[in-house]
Each structure stands twice: as structure tokens, then as C-alpha cells.
Amino acid sequence: MADTTMTSQKQIKRPFLSPINQRRWQNFKANRRGYWSLWIFLGLFVLSLFSEFIANDQPILVSYKGEILTPVFVNYPEEKFGGFLARTDYTDPFIQEEIESNGWMIWPPVRFSYRTVNKEVPTTAPSKPAFMFDTREELCARYAEGVNDPNCTFGNFNWLGTDDQARDVFARTLYGFRISVLFGLILTALSAVIGVAAGAVQGYFGGWTDLILQRIIEIWSSIPVLYILLIMAAVLPPGFWILLGIMLLFSWVGFVGIVRAEFLRARNFEYVNAARALGVSNRTIMFRHLLPNAMVATLTFLPFILNGSITTLTSLDFLGFGLPPGSASLGELILQGKNNLQAPWLGFSGFIVISIMLSLLIFIGEATRDAFDPRKTFV
Amino acid sequence: MTGAQDNNTQAAPLLSVRNLAVDFTQGSTKTRAVDGVSFDIAARETVALVGESGSGKSVTANSILKLLQYPAASHPHGEIIFDGQDLMKAPDAELRRVRGNDVTMIFQEPMTSLNPLHSIEKQIGEILRLHQSVPDAKIRSHTISLLDQVGIRDAEKRLTAYPHQMSGGQRQRVMIAMALANTPKLLIADEPTTALDVTVQAQILKLLDSLKQKSDMSMLFITHDLAIVRKIADRVCVMTNGKIVETGPTEEIFNNPQHEYTKHLLAAEPKGNPPKLDTSSPIIMKGDAVKVWFPIKKGFMRKTVDHVKAVDGIDVTVRAGQTLGIVGESGSGKTTLGLALSRLISSEGKIRFDNDDIAARSFREMRPVRKDLQVVFQDPFGSLSPRMSIAEIIAEGLEIHSPHLSRTERDQAVVTALQEVGLNPETRFRYPHEFSGGQRQRIAIARAMVLTPKFIMLDEPTSALDMSVQAQVVDLLRDLQKKHNLAYLFISHDLKVVRALANEVVVMRNGKVVEYGPSEQIFDAPKTDYTKALMAAAFDIETAPEGVVAD
Numbered sequence: 001m002a003d004t005t006m007t008s009q010k011q012i013k014r015p016f017l018s019p020i021n022q023r024r025w026q027n028f029k030a031n032r033r034g035y036w037s038l039w040i041f042l043g044l045f046v047l048s049l050f051s052e053f054i055a056n057d058q059p060i061l062v063s064y065k066g067e068i069l070t071p072v073f074v075n076y077p078e079e080k081f082g083g084f085l086a087r088t089d090y091t092d093p094f095i096q097e098e099i100e101s102n103g104w105m106i107w108p109p110v111r112f113s114y115r116t117v118n119k120e121v122p123t124t125a126p127s128k129p130a131f132m133f134d135t136r137e138e139l140c141a142r143y144a145e146g147v148n149d150p151n152c153t154f155g156n157f158n159w160l161g162t163d164d165q166a167r168d169v170f171a172r173t174l175y176g177f178r179i180s181v182l183f184g185l186i187l188t189a190l191s192a193v194i195g196v197a198a199g200a201v202q203g204y205f206g207g208w209t210d211l212i213l214q215r216i217i218e219i220w221s222s223i224p225v226l227y228i229l230l231i232m233a234a235v236l237p238p239g240f241w242i243l244l245g246i247m248l249l250f251s252w253v254g255f256v257g258i259v260r261a262e263f264l265r266a267r268n269f270e271y272v273n274a275a276r277a278l279g280v281s282n283r284t285i286m287f288r289h290l291l292p293n294a295m296v297a298t299l300t301f302l303p304f305i306l307n308g309s310i311t312t313l314t315s316l317d318f319l320g321f322g323l324p325p326g327s328a329s330l331g332e333l334i335l336q337g338k339n340n341l342q343a344p345w346l347g348f349s350g351f352i353v354i355s356i357m358l359s360l361l362i363f364i365g366e367a368t369r370d371a372f373d374p375r376k377t378f379v
Numbered sequence: 380m381t382g383a384q385d386n387n388t389q390a391a392p393l394l395s396v397r398n399l400a401v402d403f404t405q406g407s408t409k410t411r412a413v414d415g416v417s418f419d420i421a422a423r424e425t426v427a428l429v430g431e432s433g434s435g436k437s438v439t440a441n442s443i444l445k446l447l448q449y450p451a452a453s454h455p456h457g458e459i460i461f462d463g464q465d466l467m468k469a470p471d472a473e474l475r476r477v478r479g480n481d482v483t484m485i486f487q488e489p490m491t492s493l494n495p496l497h498s499i500e501k502q503i504g505e506i507l508r509l510h511q512s513v514p515d516a517k518i519r520s521h522t523i524s525l526l527d528q529v530g531i532r533d534a535e536k537r538l539t540a541y542p543h544q545m546s547g548g549q550r551q552r553v554m555i556a557m558a559l560a561n562t563p564k565l566l567i568a569d570e571p572t573t574a575l576d577v578t579v580q581a582q583i584l585k586l587l588d589s590l591k592q593k594s595d596m597s598m599l600f601i602t603h604d605l606a607i608v609r610k611i612a613d614r615v616c617v618m619t620n621g622k623i624v625e626t627g628p629t630e631e632i633f634n635n636p637q638h639e640y641t642k643h644l645l646a647a648e649p650k651g652n653p654p655k656l657d658t659s660s661p662i663i664m665k666g667d668a669v670k671v672w673f674p675i676k677k678g679f680m681r682k683t684v685d686h687v688k689a690v691d692g693i694d695v696t697v698r699a700g701q702t703l704g705i706v707g708e709s710g711s712g713k714t715t716l717g718l719a720l721s722r723l724i725s726s727e728g729k730i731r732f733d734n735d736d737i738a739a740r741s742f743r744e745m746r747p748v749r750k751d752l753q754v755v756f757q758d759p760f761g762s763l764s765p766r767m768s769i770a771e772i773i774a775e776g777l778e779i780h781s782p783h784l785s786r787t788e789r790d791q792a793v794v795t796a797l798q799e800v801g802l803n804p805e806t807r808f809r810y811p812h813e814f815s816g817g818q819r820q821r822i823a824i825a826r827a828m829v830l831t832p833k834f835i836m837l838d839e840p841t842s843a844l845d846m847s848v849q850a851q852v853v854d855l856l857r858d859l860q861k862k863h864n865l866a867y868l869f870i871s872h873d874l875k876v877v878r879a880l881a882n883e884v885v886v887m888r889n890g891k892v893v894e895y896g897p898s899e900q901i902f903d904a905p906k907t908d909y910t911k912a913l914m915a916a917a918f919d920i921e922t923a924p925e926g927v928v929a930d
Contacts, residue, residue: 020765026406270761274823276742277723278776278830279749288775292766 024371034367041360048178055110055171058090063103091119091151093144111155112168114175114328118158120151125166126336126343130157161345163336169345173353175328180357183244184310188302190248191309195255196298200286202256203263203294210260221253233321240323247312254305255298262294296372303365307358314354330354391463392419393597394443394482394565399457401438401447401621412438414621416457420565425591425598427612427629429605429644431845432816435621436601440567443599444478462564480510483558485551487570492554493542499526499553500538506560525556530586546929547709548579552586559590566591567599572607576708576872578928581916584611603845605644609633610920617641647847649879651857653702656882656897663834663866664697664720664752667729671712671719671890689715690726691890695868697834700860702867704881704898706874706913708929712890713870714838720868721754721836733833750780753827757839759819763811769822770807773797776830796829797822800855817848821855828859834866841876853879874917878902886910 029035053060058071069076071090078085081098088095091111099105112118120142121127133139136147139157143149160169198217202210229246236242266272267290275285316322317331330350337347401413413435420426428436441447443459445466459466461482466474486492494502503522507513513521519538526534529552542550551571558566568587572580588611591598600612608615608629615632617625617640625638636642670693672686689712697703705713719726722737722745730738737748756762763772773793777784784792794804800821811819820840827835837856841849853876860867871877877884877898884901886894886909894901894910905911912923 270756270758271764273723274754274756274762274826275764275775277721277749277754278826279746279779280775281746281779288767289764 027373028367028371031367031370034363034365034370037360037363038367041357041364044177044357044360045181048174048181051171051174051178052113053108055112055114055168055174056108057111057113057116058088059105059107062099062105064099065102093151096150107155109155110159110168110171112158112171114172115167115326116171118156118162118166118168120156121158121162121166125162126164126340126346127158127162127166128343129161129169129345130159132161160349161343163333163346164340164343169333169349172328172333173330173349176330176333176350177353177357179240179323179328180310180313180330180354183240183313184306187244187247187251187309188306190244191252191305192255192298192302194248194252196259196291196294198252199256199259200263200291200294203260204267204282204286204290206264206267214260217253217256221250223250225250229316229321238322238324240327243313243316243322247309251305251309254308255301258297258301259294262297263290266290266293300365300369300372303361303368307361307365310358310361392421393424393462394420394599395458395460396439396443397458397460399439399442399459400455401435401442402453402455404451404453412452412621413442416618416621416623418616418623418626420597420599422564422597423591423595424614425600425612426614426616427600427602427608428616428618429602429608430618431603431644431847434618436618437569439618440484440569440599440601443567444482444484445474446478446484479506479563480561481563482565482567483561483563484567484569485554485558485571487573493550495542498539498541499545503553503557503560506557510561525560526553528559528590529553529556530582531556546579547575548582548929551575551579551583555583555586555590559594562594563596565597565599567601569601570603571600573602573604576929577874577916577920578708578912578923580607581920581922584920585922587611605633605846606920617644643847647850649841649850649853649876651854651879653857653878653880653882653898654700654861657698657701660698660700662696662731663699663733664695664868665729665731666693666695666716666720667731668692668694669716669719669726669728669730671715671724671726688890690719692728693885693887693890693892695720695885697866697868699833699866700864701883702860702869702881704877704884705868705870705887706872706877706884707887707893708913709872710889710929711887713872713887715890716887717754717836717838717868717870721752722748723754746779750776750830751833752836753830753832753834754836754838755820755823755827755840758843759816759823760811760843762823763819765811768808768810769797769814772811772822773807773826773829776826780830792829793825796825799828799859800825815848816844817851820844820848820852824852824855824859828863831863832865834868836868836870838870839872840869842871842873849873849876856880874902874913886913 047054052072056072060070060072062069062071064081071088076088078088078095081088081095083092083095090096090105122133122139122141130139136152140147140149140152143152146152158168158170160173162168163172198213202213225247232242232246263286272285272289275289313322314331314334317329318335320335322331323329330353333346333350334354337343337350340346396419397417399413399416400411403410403412416435416439418426428439430436438447442454443461443466454467457467461477466477469477493499500519500522503525504518507518507521508515522538523534526537531537531549531552537545542553545553571587572583575583584607587598590596600608602608612629615627615629616623617632617638619640625632625636625641632641633645636645669690670688671690672688674683675685675687676682677684693716695703695716705716707713715724718724720730722730722740726738728738729736732748732752735748737745740748767775770790770793773796774789777789777792793807797804797807802818802821802825811822814822824840840856841852844852856867857880859865867880869877869881881898884896884898885892886901886907888909893907894905901910902914905914908923908927912927915921915923916928
């Protein structure tokens with residue numbers, strides 16, 4: 001009983017954010033550009049997490065003979081609908097008719113996934129964006145029944161055109177955005193964990209530990225990353241996690257410097273000495289007393305590292321050493337733009353998505369820096 | 380606003396502050412730091428502005444030359460009339476002419492007030508050139524005569540020295556030389572001796588007084604130390620919470636204080652007597668020929684060529700229920716000795732704690748001993764982790780030394796410890812920044828007490844606190860000692876506090892013991908010149924003959 005009153009008291013005494021964090025949040029909000037960027041970015045990111053429900057070549061929901069099916073999650077063989085393929089092609093007019101006569105289906109707003117090849121491209125691939133066509137007739141020229149074809153609908157038009165393999169550019173940018181941001185986030189998080197740990201050990205123990213590790217890091221960071229990637233690409237099959245692993249080998253170094261400096265500064269703080277005098281173990285001192293100090297510097301740095309990671313992935317894709325062929329990648333889109341100068345929508349779409357993504361992250365980074373700036377007490 | 384009018388000079392005062400107010404804006408909140416302050420300074424008069432920290436005395440002084448952070452600070456009303464001119468309304472160019480010319484300031488921290496990258500010749504010369512347009516050829520001789528005036532020996536040789544090559548007292552002398560360079564009419568001294576040793580403090584005060592006599596200056600002296608006020612000021616203004624509560628001639632204020640707050644300040648000296656010396660009680664801590672030498676390395680191979688002997692072979696004994704005081708000037712090795720005894724830095728020599736030899740133990744092996752051997756540090760603002768609540772801070776030691784306690788038991792121990800140091804246990808979920816300096820020092824003491832130690836090393840626990848708070852902390856420490864039969868090692872440069880707490884005293888200088896004995900003997904019949912000089916400086920603010928103490 002006493003325990004419950006204790007916790008309730010605790011909740012009253014402690015607001016969700018400590019006063020210093022409340023001030024930081026106020027400072028963050030005061031930077032209007034960064035604040036809006038955060039919401040826009042979060043909106044785009046959450047939307048892109050649900051890409052399968054926005055752009056997919058499979059319906060979200062199908063009702064067939066009284067049964068509710070979810071093709072997004074479950075792969076139904078075609079024999080369920082009277083076909084013969086192992087994977088149902090819902091764009092096939094025969095299957096569509098079969099489903100429509102025995103129930104209904106709900107399509108996502110865009111009926112292409114990032115790897116769906118549009119078999120009814122209005123012109124030869126790369127085909128230009130739908131809004132650049134003058135009439136519906138032109139757009140639906142390849143469909144069996146022309147303008148009256150049930151598939152000649154909004155969702156089947158390529159609103160940003162197609163690439164040179166007749167894949168929908170909008171779907172590819174959507175999925176490409178998601179994979180870039182996820183890659184960046186995972187890489188940044190993992191490098192932060194390793195980099196902070198290494199910097200903490202160096203800064204806290206100092207002396208020879210610091211000296212030797214620092215020299216190792218200097219040698220390590222002078223290895224040219226691109227060559228390692230080229231060599232590894234020849235040995236290992238390129239993939240999301242392999243790429244992430246190789247880049248992680250080098251990207252953690254960026255955090256060591258700042259964390260080390262913070263720990264070197266803070267290890268002689270009086271409350272750290274006080275903790276030592278209490279007999280607190282080194283690990284606890286590092287985690288409980290010193291890490292919060294270093295976190296400010298690290299968090300300030302984080303959005304910029306995130307941006308760097310995304311740029312690296314994009315440029316590797318552009319050079320052809322990135323994600324395996326066929327995956328949704330913004331770098332590959334830019335490369336196609338370069339190779340197909342007659343199709344400017346490829347380059348433009350890629351450029352706009354990348355620049356918006358990076359700008360939003362930089363604006364958020366600026367606002368974060370403002371938020372943690374201790375001198376910004378007075379407005 | 381009428382009471383201040385009755386000063387005995389007939390002519391108009393040199394400086395007259397009328398109904399001054401200062402607001403600070405932070406975000407959407409406005410704080411009034413100074414609220415309707417009025418006072419006058421006549422020519423050749425020294426006025427002291429006394430108050431505890433946060434009373435608004437420094438803000439008042441900085442407002443005179445409009446040296447505050449201006450978009451954040453503002454003056455809703457008030458006049459500052461200097462020499463017939465209202466500085467509050469004066470344009471910036473006019474203010475710049477007054478600053479450093481007619482009115483100059485010296486600050487508390489002489490290290491940060493001087494530019495570390497320029498020699499003192501350059502820094503003093505710059506002022507002469509800027510304000511007085513002294514011809515370049517004469518600047519050097521002018522500078523030397525200024526340094527002579529402020530009592531820097533071998534002034535000519537010291538011209539090329541950089542601030543870090545000088546002691547704190549010498550740096551403050553240079554600051555004064557810079558302030559005097561333009562023969563100001565008013566000198567504002569903002570706690571000029573607070574960062575200095577008592578012996579040096581006495582020298583600087585003497586210098587300021589003699590310079591004032593010689594050059595017909597007025598002085599506004601800001602301090603929290605009443606002993607200094609009594610020594611130097613003609614008139615006193617007592618400030619608290621942004622208001623002047625009492626003004627009057629020094630003698631009158633000291634002999635016949637009217638306001639409650641003034642009485643409280645005057646009564647705030649640490650009082651009481653230490654427990655009787657008892658040489659039969661068990662020895663808790665015994666250091667035998669303790670040495671801490673820091674190597675000086677030189678050359679390409681970093682060979683050790685010499686040592687800084689911070690602590691050079693010292694024997695100490697601390698008994699249960701007794702307090703050993705360690706006194707000395709800054710740099711004499713007091714704190715280093717304390718850290719060595721509590722095994723926070725490496726040292727040579729024997730250290731026996733509770734009949735265990737702990738000198739050779741590793742950090743890990745020391746951990747069980749730490750329960751009985753606790754430390755309270757000087758700075759209550761620095762020694763509490765700002766990101767932990769009070770309950771977490773106090774419970775941290777318990778987690779290590781009594782891991783078997785349940786959450787409720789631990790919380791109970793925290794509550795008891797807080798009650799013991801006189802804090803409301805309800806406040807234990809707050810963060811350190813929500814407490815005042817004195818409360819924080821109580822929290823630091825609670826953190827040590829919760830482990831029920833046998834020995835506490837107190838490293839200047841009162842020197843960062845206001846006078847009235849010091850007295851309370853001293854009383855608290857004495858009560859705790861009596862109750863738990865604690866052994867204290869009390870390190871301080873403040874002899875008044877030592878006298879109130881310690882029954883044995885070690886006087887240290889340059890890492891060596893100068894005098895060691897029962898405190899009555901040390902305080903009432905000091906044997907060495909050095910101890911005598913320390914006593915004179917601390918209790919009467921008298922300077923010692925040259926060479927006995929540092930300068």
C-alpha cells in the first residue's frame with residue numbers, strides 16, 4: 001500500500017520532461033523551420049513505413065466467395081481464383097473478373113510496387129508522367145478496351161512516369177525514401193552505440209588506453225572506405241545488411257572524438273569524484289554520471305551523421321556498388337536519369353526526393369543544436 | 380529614499396543612485412533583481428554594499444556602468460547621477476568615456492579578468508594609450524611606476540610576465556594597477572578578495588586603503604564578508620532580496636543594528652566549541668609519512684627531472700569522535716593530503732584505517748572500506764549530479780554497500796538521512812538545482828551519512844556558502860559528530876570555521892607540517908611566524924611582515 005502511494009507521489013513530483021528538457025523542447029520549438037521539418041519528416045517517414053498500403057500491385061483487401069483475404073500479408077496461389085501461377089497476378093483481367101463477380105477488392109491508391117513492371121505503358125519506357133499526356137486516350141492506348149477498360153483508372157497511371165524498365169517512379173521514390181531513411185537510422189544508431197562506447201572508454205580511462213586506441217583509430221580511419229566496398233562487393237553478395245555492416249566498420253569513428261572530449265572534461269567533475277568516493281564502480285559512473293553529459297554532444301551531432309549515411313548509400317547506388325539490382329533506390333534512379341537525359345522526370349524526381357529528405361534532416365539538426373545550446377537561455 | 384540623504388558632506392555626492400530597479404527577462408518570466416535601491420557616495424568615501432549571494436549587490440554595481448547583458452536586463456526606473464550627469468540616459472559613446480576613466484572596476488576573479496595571451500606590460504599599456512594618449516615612449520616608465528604603486532616587487536622584471544606566471548594576489552594587484560591607470564574618481568571593487576587567501580586578502584585590502592588615501596578616490600566596495608566591511612568602509616548599505624534594508628556609518632551599523640536582517644548577518648559567525656580533546660578514544664585513521672609527489676617531466680623522452688612535492692611526508696592521526704583540522708594557504712597541499720588519506724589519489728607511505736592497512740589496496744579492494752570512509756566536497760553545486768534526483772543521489776551509496784535492502788527500506792534510509800541533516804524528506808524527488816547552496820551541502824552530507832560511516836573527510840565544506848549558512852552547517856556537523864561518534868578530517872582555509880569544529884589542528888605549508896597540536900594551543904599561542912601571520916590575517920585582517928607568507 002505504501003508502495004503505491006510512493007509511486008503516485010513520484011508521478012506528481014516528476015513531470016514527463018525534466019525542467020531542462022522542457023527548456024530544450026521550447027528552444028527546439030522556437031526554431032520554427034526545424035519544428036515544422038520534424039513534423040513533415042515524421043509524417044513522410046510514417047507514411048513511407050506503410051508503403052505497401054500506398055503503392056502495391058496487390059489489393060489491400062479482397063472479398064472472395066464470402067472470404068476476406070489480405071494479399072498484402074499473405075501470398076495466395078492463383079489456383080484459389082482459378083488460375084495456375086504460384087503467385088496471384090491481380091492485374092490480370094481474368095483474375096480481376098473472377099474476384100469482382102464473386103466479391104470485391106480494394107486497391108491501394110497506386111497500383112504499382114517498386115518492382116512492378118507496367119505492361120500497359122502508354123509509350124515505350126521510360127514513359128513520361130501521366131499529367132504530361134493530353135488525353136485519356138493516349139494514356140490508355142495499350143489497354144484492351146482503351147478508355148473504357150476497367151483498369152484505365154487513376155491508380156494505374158504513372159503519375160511521375162516510369163523508368164527505363166517500365167517501373168513506376170512514384171512507387172520507387174516512395175520505397176527508396178523508406179529504405180534510405182531506415183538505412184540511415186540503423187547505421188547511425190549502431191555507429192552511435194559503438195562510437196559512444198569507444199569514446200567513453202578512451203575519455204574515462206585516459207592515459208595509455210586513450211593513447212593506443214586513438215592511434216588505432218587514426219590508422220583505421222585512414223583506410224579508404226570506397227576501395228574496401230569495391231573489394232567486398234566482389235567477394236560478398238551485395239545486400240542491405242552487408243552494406244550496413246561494411247559502412248558501420250568505419251562510420252563509428254565519427255562519434256569517438258566528441259564523446260572522448262566530453263568524458264575527458266567530465267571525469268574530473270566533483271560529482272564524479274563524489275561517486276568514486278562512494279565506491280561506485282567505473283561502469284556505473286560512466287553510464288549514470290558521465291554518459292548524460294556526452295549525450296548532449298552526441299544528440300547534436302546525430303542528424304548530421306544520419307544525413308551523411310544517407311548520402312553515402314545514395315552515392316554508392318549511383319556508382320552501382322550499392323543495394324542489389326532491382327531494389328528501390330534513389331541513387332539508382334538518379335543514375336537512370338543520367339543515362340536517359342530524354343526523360344528528365346527520372347532525374348528530377350530523384351533529385352527532389354533526396355534534397356527534400358536531406359534538407360528536412362538538416363533543419364531538424366539545426367533545431368536540435370539550438371535546443372541543446374546552453375547559451376540560448378535568454379531569447 | 381530620505382534616509383540616505385543624511386551624509387555628512389555638504390557638497391553634492393560624487394555618485395548618487397536613485398530608486399534603481401533591474402529586471403531580468405528569461406523567456407516569458409520577469410525577475411526583479413534590484414528593487415528601488417538608493418544610495419550616495421561622497422568624494423573620498425568608501426561605501427560597502429553588503430549582502431548574501433543573490434541579494435543583488437553585484438547587479439547594482441554593474442548597473443552603474445551599464446555593464447549588464449542588456450537585451451535580457453532592463454531598468455524599469457531609476458537614476459544614476461555621477462558627477463552631475465545621469466548615466467542612465469547617457470548615450471553609449473559617453474558611457475564609454477566614463478568607463479575605465481572616471482569610474483573603474485575590479486572583479487572577483489583576477490585570472491579570468493586578465494587576458495591570458497598578453498603580457499601585463501601590453502595590457503596596462505593598452506589602457507594608457509586608449510584613455511590617456513600617453514606618448515609611446517613614456518608608456519613603459521608609466522607602467523613601471525603603476526606596478527610599483529600597487530606593490531609589485533621588481534616591477535621592471537615582471538613587465539613581460541603573463542597572467543599565469545603570477546600568483547592570485549599579484550594578478551589582483553595588476554588588476555588594481557589597471558584600474559588606477561587613469562586616476563579614476565570612483566573605484567568599484569566587486570568582491571576583490573573573495574578568491575584570495577586570507578593572508579593575501581589582508582595585503583590587498585591594505586593596498587586599496589592606502590591607494591584611496593593617496594589619490595583621493597571614492598570606493599564602492601561589494602562584499603559578503605562583514606569583517607572586511609568593518610575594516611575598510613566608512614558607510615555600509617545592507618542589501619537583501621534586491622532592496623537596501625539599512626544604511627549608516629559603519630560603527631553605527633555594527634554597534635547598533637536596527638533591521639532584523641542586519642542583526643541576523645552580524646550574528647551569523649560560526650560559533651560554539653569543538654568537543655574536548657580525548658587522546659584515549661580509538662584511532663580511526665592514521666597516516667604515516669604520507670607523500671604525494673607529482674613528477675615534472677622534461678625533454679624529448681619525458682624524463683622525470685624533479686617532483687612537485689604536494690604532500691611531503693606527513694603524519695596524522697584522527698580519533699573517533701574527534702576532529703582534525705588542516706589549515707594553510709592555497710597550494711599548501713591540504714586537499715591533496717585529504718584525497719591521499721581517503722585513497723582517491725595514489726600516494727606513498729602507510730595509511731591505516733580502522734586497523735587495516737589500506738595504502739596498498741586497489742580501487743576495487745577499497746570498495747568495502749568506502750562505506751566507513753566518506754568524503755564531502757567543497758562545491759555543493761558541482762558535487763551533486765544535476766541529472767539525478769536527491770533520492771537517487773543519496774541512495775546511490777546504499778545500492779553498492781547494502782544491496783540486500785529492498786526499495787522501501789532504501790527509501791526509508793534516505794528519508795532518515797534527510798531528516799538527520801534537517802531537510803524535508805518530502806523534497807527528495809526534486810533535482811539539485813531546485814535547492815540553495817546550503818541545502819545542497821546538507822544533501823551532500825546526507826549522502827555521506829546514509830552509509831553510517833566512521834570517518835568523513837570534509838574538504839572545505841563551508842567555503843562556497845554564505846556566512847549565515849556556514850554557521851548552520853557547522854552546527855549540523857558538530858551535532859552529527861556527537862550523535863554518531865564520527866571522526867572528521869576537516870580541511871579549510873577559513874580559520875573561524877576550523878576553530879569552531881576542530882580540537883586538533885595541522886598547519887601546512889608547501890606540503891609540510893608547520894605546526895601540529897591541540898587547537899587551543901595553535902589558536903591561542905601559535906609558535907611559528909607563519910601560523911601567527913595566518914591568525915592575524917584571518918581574525919584581524921592584519922598583514923604580516925614581508926616574506927612570511929605568499930604574495
